[in-house]
Amino acid sequence: MKTYFVVGHRSGIGRALTELLLNRGDAVVGLSRSESGLVHPNLTEFQADILNWDGSGLPEALDGFIYAPGSINLKPFKGYKPEEFRSDFEINALGAALALQKAEKALRAAQGAALLFSTVAVGQGMSYHASIAMAKGAVEGLVRSLAAEWAPAVRVNAVAPSLTDTPLASKLLGNEARAAAAAERHPLKRVGQVGELAHAGLALIDNPWISGQVLGVDGGMSSLRP
Numbered sequence: 001m002k003t004y005f006v007v008g009h010r011s012g013i014g015r016a017l018t019e020l021l022l023n024r025g026d027a028v029v030g031l032s033r034s035e036s037g038l039v040h041p042n043l044t045e046f047q048a049d050i051l052n053w054d055g056s057g058l059p060e061a062l063d064g065f066i067y068a069p070g071s072i073n074l075k076p077f078k079g080y081k082p083e084e085f086r087s088d089f090e091i092n093a094l095g096a097a098l099a100l101q102k103a104e105k106a107l108r109a110a111q112g113a114a115l116l117f118s119t120v121a122v123g124q125g126m127s128y129h130a131s132i133a134m135a136k137g138a139v140e141g142l143v144r145s146l147a148a149e150w151a152p153a154v155r156v157n158a159v160a161p162s163l164t165d166t167p168l169a170s171k172l173l174g175n176e177a178r179a180a181a182a183a184e185r186h187p188l189k190r191v192g193q194v195g196e197l198a199h200a201g202l203a204l205i206d207n208p209w210i211s212g213q214v215l216g217v218d219g220g221m222s223s224l225r226p
Protein backbone atom coordinates (compact mmCIF):
# COMPACT_ATOMS: atom_id res chain seq x y z
CA MET A 1 0.00 0.00 0.00
CA LYS A 2 1.35 3.44 -0.96
CA THR A 3 0.82 6.61 1.05
CA TYR A 4 -0.19 9.98 -0.41
CA PHE A 5 -0.53 13.39 1.17
CA VAL A 6 -3.38 15.42 -0.35
CA VAL A 7 -3.63 19.10 0.50
CA GLY A 8 -7.20 20.09 -0.40
CA HIS A 9 -8.80 16.65 -0.16
CA ARG A 10 -12.23 17.98 0.91
CA SER A 11 -13.61 19.14 -2.44
CA GLY A 12 -13.16 19.35 -6.18
CA ILE A 13 -10.21 17.74 -7.92
CA GLY A 14 -8.34 17.00 -4.67
CA ARG A 15 -11.32 15.04 -3.40
CA ALA A 16 -11.63 13.11 -6.68
CA LEU A 17 -7.92 12.21 -6.44
CA THR A 18 -8.38 11.14 -2.82
CA GLU A 19 -11.27 8.86 -3.80
CA LEU A 20 -9.30 7.35 -6.70
CA LEU A 21 -6.35 6.60 -4.41
CA LEU A 22 -8.51 5.10 -1.66
CA ASN A 23 -10.48 3.04 -4.16
CA ARG A 24 -7.33 1.47 -5.55
CA GLY A 25 -6.16 0.48 -2.06
CA ASP A 26 -3.72 3.26 -1.19
CA ALA A 27 -3.59 5.29 2.02
CA VAL A 28 -4.29 9.04 2.06
CA VAL A 29 -3.41 11.67 4.62
CA GLY A 30 -5.72 14.58 3.79
CA LEU A 31 -5.39 18.18 4.90
CA SER A 32 -8.09 20.82 4.38
CA ARG A 33 -9.49 23.59 6.55
CA SER A 34 -12.76 21.72 7.11
CA GLU A 35 -13.79 18.10 7.46
CA SER A 36 -14.37 16.19 4.23
CA GLY A 37 -17.10 13.87 5.46
CA LEU A 38 -15.19 11.06 3.75
CA VAL A 39 -15.01 7.88 5.81
CA HIS A 40 -12.50 5.20 4.86
CA PRO A 41 -10.17 3.01 6.92
CA ASN A 42 -7.15 4.16 4.86
CA LEU A 43 -7.94 7.88 5.21
CA THR A 44 -6.40 10.01 7.95
CA GLU A 45 -7.48 13.60 7.80
CA PHE A 46 -6.76 16.74 9.72
CA GLN A 47 -7.84 20.33 9.56
CA ALA A 48 -5.36 23.16 9.07
CA ASP A 49 -4.83 26.24 6.94
CA ILE A 50 -1.94 25.25 4.71
CA LEU A 51 -0.52 28.78 4.98
CA ASN A 52 -0.05 28.32 8.75
CA TRP A 53 0.64 24.59 8.82
CA ASP A 54 3.65 23.53 10.91
CA GLY A 55 4.25 20.24 9.09
CA SER A 56 2.78 18.01 11.79
CA GLY A 57 0.82 14.94 10.77
CA LEU A 58 3.08 13.93 7.88
CA PRO A 59 4.07 10.26 7.63
CA GLU A 60 7.81 9.44 7.52
CA ALA A 61 7.64 8.27 3.91
CA LEU A 62 5.40 9.65 1.16
CA ASP A 63 4.86 8.08 -2.24
CA GLY A 64 2.98 11.12 -3.42
CA PHE A 65 2.21 14.74 -2.58
CA ILE A 66 -0.74 16.60 -4.13
CA TYR A 67 -1.41 20.31 -3.68
CA ALA A 68 -4.93 21.26 -4.79
CA PRO A 69 -5.93 24.57 -3.13
CA GLY A 70 -6.38 27.46 -5.54
CA SER A 71 -8.37 30.56 -6.40
CA ILE A 72 -10.37 32.06 -9.24
CA ASN A 73 -10.49 35.85 -8.93
CA LEU A 74 -11.10 37.30 -12.37
CA LYS A 75 -11.44 41.02 -13.11
CA PRO A 76 -10.01 43.82 -15.23
CA PHE A 77 -6.37 44.41 -14.30
CA LYS A 78 -6.92 47.88 -12.89
CA GLY A 79 -9.39 46.50 -10.34
CA TYR A 80 -6.99 44.23 -8.44
CA LYS A 81 -6.02 45.42 -4.98
CA PRO A 82 -2.51 44.62 -3.71
CA GLU A 83 -3.95 42.20 -1.15
CA GLU A 84 -5.72 40.26 -3.92
CA PHE A 85 -2.47 39.75 -5.87
CA ARG A 86 -0.86 38.73 -2.58
CA SER A 87 -3.53 36.27 -1.51
CA ASP A 88 -3.73 34.65 -4.96
CA PHE A 89 0.05 34.21 -4.88
CA GLU A 90 -0.02 32.85 -1.33
CA ILE A 91 -2.67 30.17 -1.75
CA ASN A 92 -1.55 29.02 -5.22
CA ALA A 93 2.24 29.26 -5.12
CA LEU A 94 3.69 30.07 -1.69
CA GLY A 95 1.48 27.51 0.09
CA ALA A 96 2.66 24.82 -2.33
CA ALA A 97 6.33 25.77 -1.88
CA LEU A 98 6.14 25.81 1.93
CA ALA A 99 4.29 22.50 2.05
CA LEU A 100 6.81 20.91 -0.33
CA GLN A 101 9.67 22.07 1.91
CA LYS A 102 8.01 20.27 4.82
CA ALA A 103 7.32 17.13 2.76
CA GLU A 104 10.75 16.86 1.07
CA LYS A 105 12.27 14.43 3.56
CA ALA A 106 9.27 12.08 3.41
CA LEU A 107 9.14 12.26 -0.40
CA ARG A 108 12.85 11.47 -0.65
CA ALA A 109 12.39 8.55 1.77
CA ALA A 110 9.95 6.85 -0.63
CA GLN A 111 11.29 8.28 -3.93
CA GLY A 112 7.86 9.82 -4.35
CA ALA A 113 6.20 12.20 -6.78
CA ALA A 114 4.59 15.62 -6.36
CA LEU A 115 1.60 16.96 -8.29
CA LEU A 116 0.65 20.65 -8.41
CA PHE A 117 -2.06 22.53 -10.29
CA SER A 118 -1.59 25.37 -12.75
CA THR A 119 -4.20 26.81 -15.13
CA VAL A 120 -4.73 27.05 -18.88
CA ALA A 121 -4.43 30.83 -18.41
CA VAL A 122 -0.64 30.64 -18.00
CA GLY A 123 0.14 29.25 -21.47
CA GLN A 124 -2.79 31.05 -23.12
CA GLY A 125 -3.27 34.77 -22.51
CA MET A 126 -6.79 35.40 -21.22
CA SER A 127 -8.40 38.70 -20.29
CA TYR A 128 -9.19 39.24 -16.60
CA HIS A 129 -6.81 36.44 -15.54
CA ALA A 130 -3.76 38.58 -14.62
CA SER A 131 -3.62 37.70 -10.93
CA ILE A 132 -4.17 33.95 -11.27
CA ALA A 133 -1.86 33.76 -14.31
CA MET A 134 0.89 35.45 -12.28
CA ALA A 135 0.41 33.07 -9.35
CA LYS A 136 0.16 29.90 -11.45
CA GLY A 137 3.09 31.03 -13.60
CA ALA A 138 5.07 30.84 -10.38
CA VAL A 139 3.71 27.33 -9.79
CA GLU A 140 4.95 26.24 -13.23
CA GLY A 141 8.38 27.71 -12.50
CA LEU A 142 8.44 25.89 -9.18
CA VAL A 143 7.52 22.60 -10.88
CA ARG A 144 10.39 22.76 -13.38
CA SER A 145 12.95 24.11 -10.93
CA LEU A 146 12.19 21.55 -8.24
CA ALA A 147 11.94 18.69 -10.73
CA ALA A 148 15.54 19.48 -11.71
CA GLU A 149 16.77 19.96 -8.16
CA TRP A 150 15.15 16.80 -6.82
CA ALA A 151 15.92 14.50 -9.79
CA PRO A 152 16.28 11.58 -9.83
CA ALA A 153 14.91 11.04 -6.32
CA VAL A 154 11.58 12.84 -6.50
CA ARG A 155 9.50 13.75 -9.58
CA VAL A 156 7.47 16.96 -9.79
CA ASN A 157 4.69 17.67 -12.33
CA ALA A 158 1.54 19.74 -12.75
CA VAL A 159 -1.82 19.60 -14.43
CA ALA A 160 -3.10 22.81 -16.02
CA PRO A 161 -6.90 22.64 -16.17
CA SER A 162 -9.34 24.83 -17.97
CA LEU A 163 -12.71 25.50 -16.36
CA THR A 164 -13.78 22.43 -14.39
CA ASP A 165 -17.02 21.84 -12.53
CA THR A 166 -15.96 22.19 -8.88
CA PRO A 167 -17.04 24.36 -5.93
CA LEU A 168 -14.21 26.76 -6.86
CA ALA A 169 -15.73 27.35 -10.29
CA SER A 170 -19.34 27.55 -9.10
CA LYS A 171 -19.60 31.32 -9.64
CA LEU A 172 -18.59 30.90 -13.28
CA LEU A 173 -20.96 28.00 -13.85
CA GLY A 174 -23.70 29.22 -11.51
CA ASN A 175 -26.47 29.75 -14.03
CA GLU A 176 -27.46 27.99 -17.24
CA ALA A 177 -26.47 30.81 -19.58
CA ARG A 178 -23.00 31.14 -18.05
CA ALA A 179 -22.45 27.38 -18.05
CA ALA A 180 -23.52 27.13 -21.71
CA ALA A 181 -21.23 30.01 -22.72
CA ALA A 182 -18.31 28.43 -20.85
CA ALA A 183 -18.90 25.09 -22.57
CA GLU A 184 -19.15 26.79 -25.98
CA ARG A 185 -15.76 28.52 -25.56
CA HIS A 186 -14.00 25.15 -25.40
CA PRO A 187 -13.04 23.34 -28.61
CA LEU A 188 -14.45 20.16 -27.03
CA LYS A 189 -17.67 22.06 -26.21
CA ARG A 190 -17.89 21.42 -22.52
CA VAL A 191 -16.13 22.17 -19.25
CA GLY A 192 -14.06 19.61 -17.37
CA GLN A 193 -15.26 17.05 -14.86
CA VAL A 194 -13.27 16.38 -11.69
CA GLY A 195 -12.63 12.74 -12.60
CA GLU A 196 -11.00 13.77 -15.88
CA LEU A 197 -8.56 16.03 -14.04
CA ALA A 198 -7.94 13.50 -11.29
CA HIS A 199 -7.14 10.65 -13.71
CA ALA A 200 -4.69 12.88 -15.62
CA GLY A 201 -2.99 13.92 -12.38
CA LEU A 202 -2.72 10.33 -11.23
CA ALA A 203 -1.14 9.35 -14.56
CA LEU A 204 1.61 11.94 -13.95
CA ILE A 205 2.15 10.69 -10.42
CA ASP A 206 2.27 7.05 -11.51
CA ASN A 207 4.51 7.34 -14.59
CA PRO A 208 8.12 6.92 -13.43
CA TRP A 209 9.63 8.62 -16.52
CA ILE A 210 7.75 11.95 -16.41
CA SER A 211 9.09 14.90 -14.45
CA GLY A 212 9.10 18.68 -14.86
CA GLN A 213 5.99 18.62 -17.07
CA VAL A 214 2.82 20.71 -17.10
CA LEU A 215 0.01 18.76 -18.74
CA GLY A 216 -2.88 20.72 -20.23
CA VAL A 217 -6.19 19.02 -19.45
CA ASP A 218 -8.41 21.69 -20.89
CA GLY A 219 -10.92 20.58 -23.52
CA GLY A 220 -8.50 21.76 -26.21
CA MET A 221 -8.49 25.33 -24.92
CA SER A 222 -4.70 25.81 -24.91
CA SER A 223 -3.91 24.52 -28.35
CA LEU A 224 -6.89 24.03 -30.69
CA ARG A 225 -8.68 26.45 -33.04
CA PRO A 226 -11.35 24.31 -34.72
Ligand SMILES: NC(=O)c1ccc[n+]([C@@H]2O[C@H](COP(=O)([O-])OP(=O)(O)OC[C@H]3O[C@@H](n4cnc5c(N)ncnc54)[C@H](OP(=O)(O)O)[C@@H]3O)[C@@H](O)[C@H]2O)c1
Nearest residue numbers: 008010011012013032033034050069070117163164166168
Ligand atom coordinates in the same frame (compact mmCIF):
# COMPACT_ATOMS: atom_id res chain seq x y z
N1 LIG B 1 -11.95 24.35 -11.04
C1 LIG B 1 -11.40 25.02 -12.07
O1 LIG B 1 -12.10 25.49 -12.99
C2 LIG B 1 -9.91 25.19 -12.15
C3 LIG B 1 -9.38 25.78 -13.31
C4 LIG B 1 -7.99 25.97 -13.38
C5 LIG B 1 -7.18 25.56 -12.35
N2 LIG B 1 -7.74 24.98 -11.24
C6 LIG B 1 -6.84 24.58 -10.14
O2 LIG B 1 -7.05 23.23 -9.81
C7 LIG B 1 -6.82 23.05 -8.40
C8 LIG B 1 -8.02 22.35 -7.76
O3 LIG B 1 -9.14 23.21 -7.94
P1 LIG B 1 -10.62 22.83 -7.45
O4 LIG B 1 -11.54 23.53 -8.38
O5 LIG B 1 -10.75 21.38 -7.23
O6 LIG B 1 -10.65 23.62 -6.05
P2 LIG B 1 -11.69 23.53 -4.81
O7 LIG B 1 -12.93 22.82 -5.20
O8 LIG B 1 -11.78 24.93 -4.26
O9 LIG B 1 -10.90 22.63 -3.75
C9 LIG B 1 -9.79 23.16 -3.07
C10 LIG B 1 -9.47 22.30 -1.89
O10 LIG B 1 -8.40 22.95 -1.16
C11 LIG B 1 -8.78 23.15 0.19
N3 LIG B 1 -8.20 24.43 0.63
C12 LIG B 1 -8.43 25.65 0.10
N4 LIG B 1 -7.74 26.58 0.77
C13 LIG B 1 -7.03 25.93 1.71
C14 LIG B 1 -6.13 26.34 2.75
N5 LIG B 1 -5.81 27.63 2.93
N6 LIG B 1 -5.59 25.39 3.54
C15 LIG B 1 -5.90 24.08 3.39
N7 LIG B 1 -6.75 23.65 2.44
C16 LIG B 1 -7.31 24.55 1.62
C17 LIG B 1 -10.31 23.15 0.18
O11 LIG B 1 -10.88 22.70 1.40
P3 LIG B 1 -11.27 23.71 2.59
O12 LIG B 1 -12.08 24.79 1.98
O13 LIG B 1 -11.99 22.86 3.58
O14 LIG B 1 -9.96 24.21 3.13
C18 LIG B 1 -10.60 22.12 -0.90
O15 LIG B 1 -10.54 20.83 -0.36
C19 LIG B 1 -6.56 24.46 -7.82
O16 LIG B 1 -5.18 24.67 -7.70
C20 LIG B 1 -7.13 25.38 -8.87
O17 LIG B 1 -6.48 26.64 -8.90
C21 LIG B 1 -9.08 24.78 -11.11
